[in-house]
Amino acid sequence: MRLVGLLLPLVLLALVSAGTVKDTPKKRFDNYKVYQLIIKNKIQLAAINKLSELSEKFNIWKEYDERTKQIDIMVQPEELSHFHEILKLNNIHSELVVPNVQTLIDEEQQQVTPQDNVSFGWTKYYELEEIQAWLDEILATYPEVTKEFIVGQSYEGRTIRGITISHGTDKPGIFIESNIHAREWITSASATWFINQLLTSQDPDVRNLADSYDWHIVPVFNVDGFDYSHKKDRMWRKTRQPHSTNACIGADANRNFDSYWLQNGGSSDNPCSETFAGDVPNSEPEAKALVEYLTAHQDEFKVYLSFHSYGLWLLSPYGHTADPLEKPENADDLLEIGEAFTAAVKALPYATDYVHGPTGTTLYVASGTSVDWVFNELNKEVAFTLEFRDKTGGSYGFILPPVQIIPNCEELMAGMLALIGKTKDLGYL
Ligand SMILES: [Zn+2]
Known part of the structure; x- marks a missing residue:
């Protein structure tokens, strides 16, 4: 009886919120x-x-x-x-x-060329279904070197998919997780572009990057949130799991991992906050699935990267502390890798300035992140958070105009070549 008494409100809450999602119109941001x-x-x-x-x-x-x-x-x-x-x-x-x-959102939706609707071309932002269909097409076109992997299921029952790109066996692995924060659309746009480059580029440096490593890439990790950000609320960040006692929905998946979880003010215990850490670590099915997947496959990768926006940062562990004395043993190596990344991006014609350093002392304390969890719990020595365009204080924020997708991707590739090159030089790969 007691159990039923507890479960019933939960089931009702889930039904009510599911109904709400279907029925509510797309949120508008006029004069926000x-x-x-x-x-x-x-x-x-x-x-x-x-x-x-x-x-x-x-x-x-x-x-x-x-x-x-x-x-x-x-x-x-x-x-x-x-x-x-x-x-x-x-x-x-x-x-x-x-x-x-709302003006930015309207501009973001405008079609750049007539081809936008017929081919996947990185001149606009695509919905989850379109990205999934593109992924299917890529897997079918390159069966020799690609393989699908499944991280797990989301709260709403969507499959969290990844792709492995491998030109041989037992190459050192690099794992990329992207779009854990739903509204950061430039991240999955860049991840899909990067996948395409690894498969199609004729540039010798990119070929070398593709051929020398096993790539494991999850273009859209927060599938529920991403879908919701396209269909209902462009500014949605969190997961979509309802809370048991609070009307606010979802947690910040990137504060939900079991590494210094909810410590040092780097996340919130308030379910209505954008950085709500969840009631317990791994409360979000997506975070739990990633933890289980990465634990089971930890021998397959040496470098872990998490794609975010915005602000132009390359951030290394730790995130849980702002104390400069508390730093990883290989902190100097991580700084050197960061330096290589920022210099390579700066050398492009766009001359974009990234700032690099440890998350907690460079940007802000963020506890319970995926990058810190992988670094601390799986002992991966090279792990970074990339915060793409817009620039800090820029006039677009998360709503980066589609014309900036390709420039952002070019910066990613230049930075990635330098980051991986330096990581290899330092003996990690
Ligand atoms: Zn983010």
Whole structure:
């Protein structure tokens, strides 16, 4: 009886939310504005963090960053006067960076060329079904060198798929996880482009990269969230598993791993926060599936990369601490690899500036991330988080215009060649 009493509300909650998802129209962001704030002290930070617990109204686009002291926050139009009162009261400097989020979303949807609808061409962002169909096509076209792998099932029952690209046996492996945060569409666009390059490029450096390593790539990890971000809410970040006692849905999958989980303020215990760590580690079926998959296949890879946006960062462990004295034994090697990546990207005609360093001291404390879990628990010595375009303080944030997909991908390839090259030089591969 007791069990039934506990289960029934859960089942009802699941039914209600499933109904809501189907019936609600796509969320609009008319007159939602994004501000960049300069935070000068802990009181100001606490005031903004308090607001951000209501993520529907005050949605953090970029968390507080130690280096630049900036926060990017999207504000619902109804809350604007309240927001400006809070800023005034706490003497927080703000700058408007996106006057109307819906305008960016509308522009993002515009077709660039008539070919966009007939071929997969990296001139627009594709929905989950289109990416899956493309993956099927790739697997069918290159059966000799590609193989599908299944990480597991999402909360809503979607399959989390990956592709292995291998031109031989027992090459050192590189694992790429992408789009763990749903709204970061540039990540799966870049991962699919990268897969295509490994299979089709005639550039000798790229051929060497493809032929020398076994690549394991998951282009869309957070499948439920990604689908939801296309169909219902462009700014969705988290998973889609309902909470047992709170109406807010989902957890931040990249705070849900069992490595310094929910420690040092690098995540939240509030289910309505964008960085909600979950009630327990691996509470999200997606995170649990990845942990089980990576544990079972840990001998197949030496390097782990996680694709994110935005801000132009290349971040190494640790994420769980901002103490510069607490660092991995090979911290100097990771800095050297980071230096190689940033210099290679900077040398391109775009001259884009990436910043590299440990997550906790360079950007912000983020605990329970996949990269830290792989580094600490699977003892993989080279693991990085890549934060792609837009630039920090840029006017697009997550809604990166499709014309920037290819430039971002070119930066990824230049950076990747340098990152893997340096990792090999240092004896890790
Ligand atoms: Zn992210």
